Amino acid sequence: MKRIITMMLVAIAASFPTIIFAGTPIDQSELPKAAQTFLSKYFPGDNIRKVEKDRDFRGVEYDVDLVSGAEVDFRDNGDWKDVKAARGQVVPAAIVPAAISKYVAANYAEQSIVEISRKRGGYEIELSNGIELKLTEDAKPFTERRGGQRGDRPRR
Numbered sequence: 001m002k003r004i005i006t007m008m009l010v011a012i013a014a015s016f017p018t019i020i021f022a023g024t025p026i027d028q029s030e031l032p033k034a035a036q037t038f039l040s041k042y043f044p045g046d047n048i049r050k051v052e053k054d055r056d057f058r059g060v061e062y063d064v065d066l067v068s069g070a071e072v073d074f075r076d077n078g079d080w081k082d083v084k085a086a087r088g089q090v091v092p093a094a095i096v097p098a099a100i101s102k103y104v105a106a107n108y109a110e111q112s113i114v115e116i117s118r119k120r121g122g123y124e125i126e127l128s129n130g131i132e133l134k135l136t137e138d139a140k141p142f143t144e145r146r147g148g149q150r151g152d153r154p155r156r
Contacts, residue, residue, distance in 0.1 A: 023052030023063055031062055034078025042092040043070060082117040090128075091116050100125065103139035 028036070028048045039048070043066060050065040060076040069086035085091045090112040093101065100123060104113060108127055115126035122136040136142045 023054045026051050026053045026062075028064075031064070032074065032076070032078030035062060035064070035072075035074040035080075036078075038074075038078070038080055039064065039066075039072065042095060043068075043072075046070065080118070082115070084115045085113075090114060096125075097123065097137045097139075099137065099139040100135055103135065104133075 028051050030053070031039075031051060039046075047067045048064060049067045050063075052063045054061045054063060061081065062074040062076075064072045064074070066072070066086070068089070070089065071082070071084040072080055073082040075081050080095065083091045083095060091114065096113055096116060101113075104111065104125070104127065108129075108131070111127040111129050111131070113125050114128050117124045119134070122134060122142045124132060124134050126132050134142050
């Protein structure tokens, strides 16, 4: 009996972070104004299927799913963070930095950008053939630095 109760408590404790940080459905009017403007500008005529407000240790984010199948994640101020195109579609060309568009056209002529994410220091893109690239805004390769490490010195 003790074993069953212990297992139940472990299961509840393990699911606790998921419950706390799970997305809360909200009305589209509760999205930041910048996010609403972005959606109407780059996805005109595409209706919103679902909007969730996520809280985590970094703050608030908004997850928007469109009827077409596209998905857009926004930061708390309404700036886009991730854009994933609907199946068979591409991300809006206007949100992709010109140098990155030019780089993809020159090096991956038959491919198109189906997903783009803003990262510290640049962008991560996924092409229609599944290749993922990490590029700076001027289309140079970059690697993300994590954990606050600065410079090229090894961690101690």
